[in-house]
Amino acid sequence: xxxxxxxxxxDVKDGRTTKGVRFLDNVDVGDPVEMAAEYYRQGVDELVFYxxxxxxxxxxxxxxxxRRVAEKVFIPFCVGGxxxxxxxxxxxxxxxxxxxxxxxxxxxxxLLIEEGAGIFGAQCIVLGMDAKRDPAMPSGYRVFINGGRxxxxxxxxxxxxxxxxxxxxxxVLNSIDADGTRDGYEIPITRMISERVSIPVVASGxxxxxxxxxxxxxxxxxxxxxxxxxxxxxDYTVKSIKEELAKLGxxxxx
Amino acid sequence: xTGIIDYNAGNIRSVELALRALGAExxxxxxxxxxxxxxxxIFPGVGEARFAMRELRATGFDSFLRDWAASGKxxxxxxxxxxxxxxxxxENDTPCLGLIPGVVRxxxxxxxxxxxxxxxxxxxxxxxxxxxxxxxxxVADGSAFYFVHSxxxxxxxxxxxTAACEYGITVPCGVRRGNVEAFQFHPEKSAAAGLRLLANFxxxxxxxxC
Numbered sequence: 001x002x003x004x005x006x007x008x009x010x011d012v013k014d015g016r017t018t019k020g021v022r023f024l025d026n027v028d029v030g031d032p033v034e035m036a037a038e039y040y041r042q043g044v045d046e047l048v049f050y051x052x053x054x055x056x057x058x059x060x061x062x063x064x065x066x067r068r069v070a071e072k073v074f075i076p077f078c079v080g081g082x083x084x085x086x087x088x089x090x091x092x093x094x095x096x097x098x099x100x101x102x103x104x105x106x107x108x109x110x111l112l113i114e115e116g117a118g119i120f121g122a123q124c125i126v127l128g129m130d131a132k133r134d135p136a137m138p139s140g141y142r143v144f145i146n147g148g149r150x151x152x153x154x155x156x157x158x159x160x161x162x163x164x165x166x167x168x169x170x171x172v173l174n175s176i177d178a179d180g181t182r183d184g185y186e187i188p189i190t191r192m193i194s195e196r197v198s199i200p201v202v203a204s205g206x207x208x209x210x211x212x213x214x215x216x217x218x219x220x221x222x223x224x225x226x227x228x229x230x231x232x233x234x235d236y237t238v239k240s241i242k243e244e245l246a247k248l249g250x251x252x253x254x
Numbered sequence: 255x256t257g258i259i260d261y262n263a264g265n266i267r268s269v270e271l272a273l274r275a276l277g278a279e280x281x282x283x284x285x286x287x288x289x290x291x292x293x294x295x296i297f298p299g300v301g302e303a304r305f306a307m308r309e310l311r312a313t314g315f316d317s318f319l320r321d322w323a324a325s326g327k328x329x330x331x332x333x334x335x336x337x338x339x340x341x342x343x344x345e346n347d348t349p350c351l352g353l354i355p356g357v358v359r360x361x362x363x364x365x366x367x368x369x370x371x372x373x374x375x376x377x378x379x380x381x382x383x384x385x386x387x388x389x390x391x392x393v394a395d396g397s398a399f400y401f402v403h404s405x406x407x408x409x410x411x412x413x414x415x416t417a418a419c420e421y422g423i424t425v426p427c428g429v430r431r432g433n434v435e436a437f438q439f440h441p442e443k444s445a446a447a448g449l450r451l452l453a454n455f456x457x458x459x460x461x462x463x464c
Contacts, residue, residue: 002421003377045377070271076443096267121301123373123402169373198366200375253377253398
Protein backbone atom coordinates (compact mmCIF):
# COMPACT_ATOMS: atom_id res chain seq x y z
CA UNK A 1 0.00 0.00 0.00
CA UNK A 2 0.99 3.61 -0.50
CA UNK A 3 3.01 4.94 2.44
CA UNK A 4 2.47 8.22 4.21
CA UNK A 5 5.54 10.35 3.52
CA UNK A 6 7.80 12.03 6.05
CA UNK A 7 9.30 15.14 4.47
CA UNK A 8 12.03 17.24 6.03
CA UNK A 9 12.04 20.92 5.17
CA UNK A 10 15.20 22.98 5.06
CA ASP A 11 14.69 26.74 5.03
CA VAL A 12 17.73 28.17 3.33
CA LYS A 13 19.01 31.71 3.73
CA ASP A 14 22.34 32.83 2.27
CA GLY A 15 23.38 29.20 1.75
CA ARG A 16 22.66 28.10 5.36
CA THR A 17 19.71 26.28 6.88
CA THR A 18 17.67 28.42 9.26
CA LYS A 19 14.60 27.91 11.40
CA GLY A 20 12.21 30.46 12.80
CA VAL A 21 9.04 30.61 14.84
CA ARG A 22 5.94 31.89 13.07
CA PHE A 23 8.24 32.95 10.22
CA LEU A 24 10.37 35.22 12.45
CA ASP A 25 13.58 35.14 14.50
CA ASN A 26 15.46 32.73 12.28
CA VAL A 27 18.52 30.99 13.71
CA ASP A 28 21.27 29.15 11.83
CA VAL A 29 21.00 25.37 12.16
CA GLY A 30 23.58 24.07 9.68
CA ASP A 31 24.83 23.37 6.17
CA PRO A 32 21.90 22.33 3.96
CA VAL A 33 23.86 19.86 1.82
CA GLU A 34 25.31 18.01 4.84
CA MET A 35 21.93 18.03 6.54
CA ALA A 36 20.21 16.68 3.42
CA ALA A 37 22.74 13.84 3.21
CA GLU A 38 22.25 13.00 6.89
CA TYR A 39 18.43 12.92 6.64
CA TYR A 40 18.79 10.75 3.53
CA ARG A 41 20.88 8.29 5.57
CA GLN A 42 18.18 8.31 8.25
CA GLY A 43 15.55 7.29 5.68
CA VAL A 44 13.65 10.49 4.94
CA ASP A 45 11.15 10.05 2.08
CA GLU A 46 11.52 13.46 0.53
CA LEU A 47 13.19 16.82 1.11
CA VAL A 48 12.03 20.38 0.53
CA PHE A 49 14.31 23.38 0.26
CA TYR A 50 12.91 26.86 0.59
CA UNK A 51 15.05 29.84 -0.20
CA UNK A 52 13.19 31.92 2.37
CA UNK A 53 14.49 35.32 1.33
CA UNK A 54 14.15 34.73 -2.40
CA UNK A 55 10.57 35.85 -2.84
CA UNK A 56 10.93 38.95 -0.73
CA UNK A 57 14.21 39.97 -2.35
CA UNK A 58 13.13 38.81 -5.79
CA UNK A 59 16.18 36.56 -6.04
CA UNK A 60 16.46 33.49 -8.24
CA UNK A 61 16.76 29.93 -6.93
CA UNK A 62 20.03 28.76 -5.44
CA UNK A 63 21.01 26.46 -8.26
CA UNK A 64 24.43 25.52 -7.00
CA UNK A 65 22.95 24.24 -3.75
CA UNK A 66 20.44 22.14 -5.71
CA ARG A 67 23.22 20.62 -7.81
CA ARG A 68 25.23 19.62 -4.74
CA VAL A 69 22.18 18.08 -3.06
CA ALA A 70 21.23 16.14 -6.20
CA GLU A 71 24.65 14.49 -6.23
CA LYS A 72 24.13 13.11 -2.73
CA VAL A 73 20.50 12.20 -2.21
CA PHE A 74 18.59 9.71 -4.35
CA ILE A 75 15.08 10.52 -3.25
CA PRO A 76 12.74 13.20 -4.60
CA PHE A 77 13.28 16.76 -3.52
CA CYS A 78 11.37 19.93 -4.05
CA VAL A 79 12.70 23.46 -4.31
CA GLY A 80 10.81 26.65 -3.57
CA GLY A 81 11.54 30.33 -3.23
CA UNK A 82 12.18 32.85 -5.96
CA UNK A 83 10.73 30.71 -8.74
CA UNK A 84 8.52 33.05 -10.71
CA UNK A 85 9.01 32.21 -14.39
CA UNK A 86 9.07 29.15 -16.65
CA UNK A 87 12.79 29.79 -17.12
CA UNK A 88 13.26 29.56 -13.32
CA UNK A 89 11.35 26.26 -13.27
CA UNK A 90 13.47 24.86 -16.10
CA UNK A 91 16.81 25.84 -14.54
CA UNK A 92 15.76 24.37 -11.18
CA UNK A 93 14.75 21.05 -12.73
CA UNK A 94 17.92 20.90 -14.82
CA UNK A 95 19.92 21.43 -11.63
CA UNK A 96 18.38 18.21 -10.30
CA UNK A 97 15.14 19.05 -8.45
CA UNK A 98 12.10 16.81 -8.96
CA UNK A 99 9.49 19.28 -7.97
CA UNK A 100 9.11 23.03 -7.89
CA UNK A 101 7.10 24.76 -5.21
CA UNK A 102 5.47 28.00 -6.24
CA UNK A 103 3.96 30.18 -3.54
CA UNK A 104 3.78 33.99 -3.84
CA UNK A 105 4.44 34.07 -7.63
CA UNK A 106 1.47 31.74 -8.18
CA UNK A 107 -0.81 34.18 -6.37
CA UNK A 108 0.49 37.07 -8.45
CA UNK A 109 0.34 35.05 -11.68
CA UNK A 110 -1.81 31.90 -11.42
CA LEU A 111 -1.12 31.04 -15.05
CA LEU A 112 2.44 30.15 -14.02
CA ILE A 113 0.97 26.93 -12.56
CA GLU A 114 -0.82 26.15 -15.81
CA GLU A 115 2.16 26.98 -17.96
CA GLY A 116 4.59 25.04 -15.76
CA ALA A 117 2.36 21.96 -15.59
CA GLY A 118 1.81 22.08 -19.36
CA ILE A 119 5.54 21.99 -20.05
CA PHE A 120 6.99 19.94 -17.20
CA GLY A 121 3.98 17.88 -16.08
CA ALA A 122 1.62 18.35 -13.14
CA GLN A 123 3.75 16.05 -10.95
CA CYS A 124 6.48 18.65 -10.92
CA ILE A 125 4.39 21.70 -10.00
CA VAL A 126 3.64 22.05 -6.29
CA LEU A 127 1.51 24.85 -4.92
CA GLY A 128 3.03 26.18 -1.72
CA MET A 129 0.49 27.96 0.41
CA ASP A 130 0.80 29.91 3.68
CA ALA A 131 -2.55 30.07 5.44
CA LYS A 132 -3.58 31.91 8.60
CA ARG A 133 -6.79 31.71 10.61
CA ASP A 134 -9.24 34.45 9.66
CA PRO A 135 -12.93 34.17 10.59
CA ALA A 136 -13.79 36.64 7.81
CA MET A 137 -12.92 34.03 5.14
CA PRO A 138 -15.44 31.36 4.00
CA SER A 139 -13.15 28.48 5.11
CA GLY A 140 -11.85 30.39 8.13
CA TYR A 141 -8.36 30.65 6.62
CA ARG A 142 -6.74 33.36 4.52
CA VAL A 143 -3.78 32.98 2.14
CA PHE A 144 -0.68 35.09 2.84
CA ILE A 145 2.30 35.72 0.56
CA ASN A 146 5.87 37.04 0.78
CA GLY A 147 6.83 34.78 3.65
CA GLY A 148 3.64 35.48 5.58
CA ARG A 149 4.09 39.23 5.51
CA UNK A 150 1.37 40.19 3.01
CA UNK A 151 -2.32 39.25 3.26
CA UNK A 152 -4.22 38.36 0.08
CA UNK A 153 -7.95 38.25 -0.68
CA UNK A 154 -7.78 34.51 -1.28
CA UNK A 155 -9.58 31.92 0.77
CA UNK A 156 -7.26 28.96 1.44
CA UNK A 157 -9.66 26.20 0.32
CA UNK A 158 -10.81 28.10 -2.78
CA UNK A 159 -7.19 28.78 -3.75
CA UNK A 160 -6.27 25.11 -3.34
CA UNK A 161 -9.13 24.09 -5.64
CA UNK A 162 -8.13 26.72 -8.19
CA UNK A 163 -4.51 25.55 -8.14
CA UNK A 164 -5.63 21.98 -8.80
CA UNK A 165 -7.78 23.18 -11.70
CA UNK A 166 -4.79 25.04 -13.14
CA UNK A 167 -2.71 21.86 -13.04
CA UNK A 168 -0.80 21.74 -9.75
CA UNK A 169 0.18 18.17 -8.85
CA UNK A 170 0.49 18.62 -5.10
CA UNK A 171 -0.18 21.17 -2.38
CA VAL A 172 2.10 21.99 0.53
CA LEU A 173 -0.09 23.67 3.10
CA ASN A 174 1.74 25.63 5.77
CA SER A 175 -0.07 27.04 8.77
CA ILE A 176 1.37 30.39 9.81
CA ASP A 177 -0.36 30.06 13.20
CA ALA A 178 1.31 26.71 13.90
CA ASP A 179 4.68 27.25 12.18
CA GLY A 180 7.60 26.48 14.47
CA THR A 181 5.40 26.24 17.60
CA ARG A 182 5.77 22.45 17.90
CA ASP A 183 2.22 22.38 19.30
CA GLY A 184 0.72 20.29 16.48
CA TYR A 185 -0.46 20.82 12.92
CA GLU A 186 -3.51 22.88 12.03
CA ILE A 187 -5.85 19.93 11.48
CA PRO A 188 -9.10 21.62 10.27
CA ILE A 189 -7.67 23.40 7.22
CA THR A 190 -5.54 20.39 6.29
CA ARG A 191 -8.58 18.16 6.29
CA MET A 192 -10.76 20.68 4.45
CA ILE A 193 -8.24 21.04 1.64
CA SER A 194 -7.46 17.34 1.43
CA GLU A 195 -11.15 16.54 1.09
CA ARG A 196 -11.67 19.32 -1.45
CA VAL A 197 -8.88 18.43 -3.91
CA SER A 198 -7.91 15.09 -5.48
CA ILE A 199 -4.15 15.78 -5.54
CA PRO A 200 -1.83 14.95 -2.63
CA VAL A 201 -1.68 17.38 0.30
CA VAL A 202 1.41 17.87 2.44
CA ALA A 203 0.75 19.24 5.92
CA SER A 204 3.30 21.73 7.22
CA GLY A 205 3.80 23.78 10.35
CA UNK A 206 3.52 22.84 14.01
CA UNK A 207 5.03 19.35 14.20
CA UNK A 208 6.41 18.66 17.67
CA UNK A 209 5.90 14.93 18.19
CA UNK A 210 5.27 11.82 16.09
CA UNK A 211 1.75 11.81 17.56
CA UNK A 212 1.13 15.22 15.96
CA UNK A 213 2.23 13.75 12.65
CA UNK A 214 0.06 10.67 13.04
CA UNK A 215 -2.93 12.89 13.76
CA UNK A 216 -2.55 15.09 10.66
CA UNK A 217 -1.94 11.99 8.51
CA UNK A 218 -5.15 10.33 9.74
CA UNK A 219 -7.64 12.88 11.10
CA UNK A 220 -6.21 15.65 8.90
CA UNK A 221 -6.20 13.31 5.86
CA UNK A 222 -2.80 14.59 4.73
CA UNK A 223 -0.74 12.41 2.39
CA UNK A 224 2.55 13.57 3.84
CA UNK A 225 3.77 15.39 6.93
CA UNK A 226 6.47 18.01 6.69
CA UNK A 227 8.80 18.54 9.64
CA UNK A 228 11.75 20.79 10.44
CA UNK A 229 12.38 21.72 14.10
CA UNK A 230 11.76 18.15 15.33
CA UNK A 231 14.83 16.86 13.54
CA UNK A 232 16.91 20.04 13.22
CA UNK A 233 16.89 20.31 17.03
CA UNK A 234 18.25 16.78 17.36
CA ASP A 235 15.29 15.75 19.53
CA TYR A 236 14.33 13.11 16.97
CA THR A 237 15.86 11.31 14.02
CA VAL A 238 13.82 10.53 10.92
CA LYS A 239 14.25 6.87 11.79
CA SER A 240 12.93 7.25 15.35
CA ILE A 241 9.95 9.24 14.04
CA LYS A 242 9.08 6.62 11.44
CA GLU A 243 9.32 3.80 13.96
CA GLU A 244 6.97 5.71 16.25
CA LEU A 245 4.54 6.38 13.37
CA ALA A 246 4.52 2.68 12.50
CA LYS A 247 3.67 1.87 16.13
CA LEU A 248 0.80 4.34 15.90
CA GLY A 249 -0.53 2.43 12.89
CA UNK A 250 0.58 4.86 10.16
CA UNK A 251 1.95 3.10 7.05
CA UNK A 252 5.50 4.38 6.53
CA UNK A 253 8.61 3.24 4.66
CA UNK A 254 11.02 1.81 7.20
CA UNK B 255 28.73 1.73 -21.55
CA THR B 256 25.15 2.70 -20.73
CA GLY B 257 23.42 5.20 -22.99
CA ILE B 258 20.88 7.63 -21.56
CA ILE B 259 18.36 9.01 -24.01
CA ASP B 260 17.81 12.76 -23.68
CA TYR B 261 14.72 13.89 -25.57
CA ASN B 262 13.66 16.98 -23.58
CA ALA B 263 11.23 15.01 -21.41
CA GLY B 264 11.83 15.67 -17.78
CA ASN B 265 14.47 15.01 -15.25
CA ILE B 266 17.12 12.88 -16.89
CA ARG B 267 19.74 14.53 -14.70
CA SER B 268 18.71 12.46 -11.69
CA VAL B 269 19.27 9.27 -13.71
CA GLU B 270 22.68 10.56 -14.72
CA LEU B 271 23.64 11.43 -11.13
CA ALA B 272 22.55 8.01 -9.88
CA LEU B 273 24.72 6.26 -12.47
CA ARG B 274 27.62 8.55 -11.60
CA ALA B 275 27.26 7.72 -7.89
CA LEU B 276 27.29 4.02 -8.79
CA GLY B 277 30.46 4.46 -10.79
CA ALA B 278 28.74 3.26 -13.98
CA GLU B 279 30.17 4.28 -17.32
CA UNK B 280 27.50 6.20 -19.20
CA UNK B 281 26.87 8.58 -22.02
CA UNK B 282 23.94 10.95 -22.21
CA UNK B 283 22.91 12.39 -25.55
CA UNK B 284 20.22 14.08 -27.59
CA UNK B 285 21.63 12.47 -30.75
CA UNK B 286 20.85 8.79 -31.44
CA UNK B 287 24.18 8.41 -33.32
CA UNK B 288 26.07 9.05 -30.07
CA UNK B 289 24.41 6.08 -28.42
CA UNK B 290 24.81 3.55 -31.25
CA UNK B 291 27.87 2.02 -29.57
CA UNK B 292 26.21 1.67 -26.14
CA UNK B 293 25.86 -1.79 -24.60
CA UNK B 294 22.52 -0.95 -23.07
CA UNK B 295 20.17 2.03 -23.01
CA ILE B 296 18.04 3.76 -20.39
CA PHE B 297 14.92 5.50 -21.69
CA PRO B 298 13.77 7.85 -18.89
CA GLY B 299 11.11 10.51 -19.04
CA VAL B 300 8.63 12.55 -17.10
CA GLY B 301 5.74 14.46 -18.57
CA GLU B 302 3.05 14.04 -21.15
CA ALA B 303 2.90 11.20 -23.69
CA ARG B 304 1.98 13.11 -26.85
CA PHE B 305 4.66 15.74 -26.26
CA ALA B 306 7.20 12.99 -25.58
CA MET B 307 6.35 11.08 -28.77
CA ARG B 308 6.68 14.29 -30.75
CA GLU B 309 10.13 14.89 -29.23
CA LEU B 310 11.15 11.29 -29.98
CA ARG B 311 10.21 11.73 -33.63
CA ALA B 312 11.94 15.11 -33.84
CA THR B 313 15.19 13.69 -32.46
CA GLY B 314 15.06 10.41 -34.38
CA PHE B 315 14.94 8.42 -31.15
CA ASP B 316 11.64 6.79 -32.16
CA SER B 317 13.28 4.73 -34.91
CA PHE B 318 16.43 4.35 -32.79
CA LEU B 319 14.37 2.71 -30.03
CA ARG B 320 12.55 0.39 -32.46
CA ASP B 321 15.84 -0.70 -34.00
CA TRP B 322 17.42 -1.05 -30.56
CA ALA B 323 14.59 -3.29 -29.33
CA ALA B 324 14.98 -5.46 -32.43
CA SER B 325 18.74 -5.69 -31.90
CA GLY B 326 18.29 -7.69 -28.69
CA LYS B 327 20.44 -5.34 -26.58
CA UNK B 328 19.02 -4.36 -23.17
CA UNK B 329 16.61 -1.44 -22.99
CA UNK B 330 15.21 -0.05 -19.74
CA UNK B 331 12.24 2.31 -19.80
CA UNK B 332 11.55 4.35 -16.67
CA UNK B 333 8.28 6.14 -15.74
CA UNK B 334 7.03 7.82 -18.92
CA UNK B 335 9.64 5.75 -20.77
CA UNK B 336 8.02 2.63 -19.32
CA UNK B 337 4.66 3.67 -20.77
CA UNK B 338 5.77 4.81 -24.20
CA UNK B 339 7.22 1.38 -25.03
CA UNK B 340 3.60 0.13 -25.24
CA UNK B 341 1.28 0.38 -28.27
CA UNK B 342 -0.98 3.20 -27.16
CA UNK B 343 -1.61 5.62 -24.29
CA UNK B 344 -4.95 7.05 -23.22
CA GLU B 345 -3.05 10.22 -22.36
CA ASN B 346 -4.19 12.49 -25.18
CA ASP B 347 -4.98 9.36 -27.25
CA THR B 348 -1.34 8.89 -28.22
CA PRO B 349 0.04 6.12 -30.46
CA CYS B 350 3.30 4.95 -28.88
CA LEU B 351 6.34 2.84 -29.85
CA GLY B 352 4.76 -0.61 -29.76
CA LEU B 353 7.80 -2.42 -28.34
CA ILE B 354 5.61 -4.32 -25.84
CA PRO B 355 2.00 -5.20 -26.78
CA GLY B 356 -0.50 -3.46 -24.53
CA VAL B 357 -1.96 -0.11 -23.57
CA VAL B 358 -1.52 2.70 -21.04
CA ARG B 359 -4.63 3.66 -19.08
CA UNK B 360 -5.68 6.54 -16.82
CA UNK B 361 -6.43 5.59 -13.21
CA UNK B 362 -10.20 4.90 -12.91
CA UNK B 363 -12.47 7.92 -12.47
CA UNK B 364 -13.95 6.52 -9.24
CA UNK B 365 -10.61 7.11 -7.46
CA UNK B 366 -11.76 10.57 -6.35
CA UNK B 367 -14.86 9.30 -4.54
CA UNK B 368 -12.78 6.48 -3.07
CA UNK B 369 -10.45 9.10 -1.59
CA UNK B 370 -7.50 7.99 -3.72
CA UNK B 371 -5.37 10.87 -4.94
CA UNK B 372 -4.13 11.11 -8.53
CA UNK B 373 -1.23 11.21 -9.29
CA UNK B 374 -0.27 8.08 -7.39
CA UNK B 375 2.58 9.85 -5.63
CA UNK B 376 4.93 8.47 -3.02
CA UNK B 377 6.53 5.24 -1.84
CA UNK B 378 4.66 2.00 -2.42
CA UNK B 379 5.50 -1.67 -1.76
CA UNK B 380 6.57 -3.48 -4.89
CA UNK B 381 5.86 -7.20 -5.07
CA UNK B 382 7.49 -9.47 -7.60
CA UNK B 383 5.30 -11.34 -10.10
CA UNK B 384 6.01 -14.26 -12.42
CA UNK B 385 9.39 -14.83 -10.80
CA UNK B 386 10.40 -11.14 -10.86
CA UNK B 387 13.44 -10.11 -12.87
CA UNK B 388 17.22 -10.47 -12.55
CA UNK B 389 17.26 -6.69 -12.12
CA UNK B 390 15.71 -7.22 -8.67
CA UNK B 391 18.70 -9.27 -7.48
CA UNK B 392 19.57 -8.12 -3.98
CA VAL B 393 16.27 -6.26 -3.58
CA ALA B 394 13.79 -7.71 -1.08
CA ASP B 395 10.32 -8.58 -2.33
CA GLY B 396 7.99 -5.90 -0.93
CA SER B 397 10.62 -3.12 -0.94
CA ALA B 398 9.20 0.38 -1.35
CA PHE B 399 9.93 2.40 -4.49
CA TYR B 400 9.03 5.99 -5.35
CA PHE B 401 6.14 6.52 -7.77
CA VAL B 402 4.58 9.51 -9.41
CA HIS B 403 2.15 8.84 -12.23
CA SER B 404 -1.48 9.27 -13.32
CA UNK B 405 -1.48 6.54 -15.98
CA UNK B 406 -0.56 2.87 -15.68
CA UNK B 407 0.44 0.12 -18.09
CA UNK B 408 -1.69 -2.85 -19.04
CA UNK B 409 0.37 -5.43 -20.96
CA UNK B 410 -1.57 -7.66 -23.38
CA UNK B 411 0.27 -10.64 -21.91
CA UNK B 412 0.00 -10.73 -18.08
CA UNK B 413 3.05 -13.01 -18.03
CA UNK B 414 5.16 -9.95 -18.95
CA UNK B 415 4.54 -8.41 -15.51
CA THR B 416 7.59 -8.78 -13.25
CA ALA B 417 6.32 -6.60 -10.39
CA ALA B 418 3.17 -4.87 -9.19
CA CYS B 419 1.92 -2.62 -6.41
CA GLU B 420 -1.52 -1.94 -4.95
CA TYR B 421 -3.15 1.45 -5.38
CA GLY B 422 -6.92 1.09 -5.70
CA ILE B 423 -6.19 -1.53 -8.33
CA THR B 424 -3.25 -3.86 -8.87
CA VAL B 425 -0.81 -1.65 -10.77
CA PRO B 426 1.78 -3.43 -12.95
CA CYS B 427 5.01 -1.54 -12.28
CA GLY B 428 7.63 -3.90 -13.68
CA VAL B 429 7.29 -5.34 -17.18
CA ARG B 430 9.68 -7.38 -19.28
CA ARG B 431 9.46 -8.75 -22.79
CA GLY B 432 12.68 -10.12 -24.16
CA ASN B 433 15.36 -7.45 -23.98
CA VAL B 434 12.91 -4.64 -23.24
CA GLU B 435 12.27 -3.99 -19.56
CA ALA B 436 10.28 -1.20 -17.94
CA PHE B 437 9.67 0.25 -14.48
CA GLN B 438 6.87 2.66 -13.64
CA PHE B 439 8.57 3.76 -10.42
CA HIS B 440 11.73 5.87 -10.33
CA PRO B 441 14.73 3.71 -9.37
CA GLU B 442 16.94 6.82 -9.47
CA LYS B 443 14.78 8.35 -6.70
CA SER B 444 14.15 5.19 -4.67
CA ALA B 445 17.18 5.32 -2.35
CA ALA B 446 19.18 2.11 -1.83
CA ALA B 447 16.64 -0.28 -3.42
CA GLY B 448 16.48 1.80 -6.60
CA LEU B 449 20.24 2.25 -6.83
CA ARG B 450 20.66 -1.50 -6.49
CA LEU B 451 18.38 -2.01 -9.45
CA LEU B 452 20.34 0.48 -11.56
CA ALA B 453 23.59 -1.20 -10.49
CA ASN B 454 22.15 -4.52 -11.67
CA PHE B 455 21.17 -3.05 -15.02
CA UNK B 456 24.45 -1.25 -15.67
CA UNK B 457 26.70 -3.90 -14.17
CA UNK B 458 28.20 -1.23 -11.90
CA UNK B 459 29.68 -2.48 -8.66
CA UNK B 460 27.88 0.26 -6.76
CA UNK B 461 29.26 2.89 -4.49
CA UNK B 462 28.72 3.99 -0.92
CA UNK B 463 25.35 5.37 -1.93
CA CYS B 464 24.03 1.95 -2.85
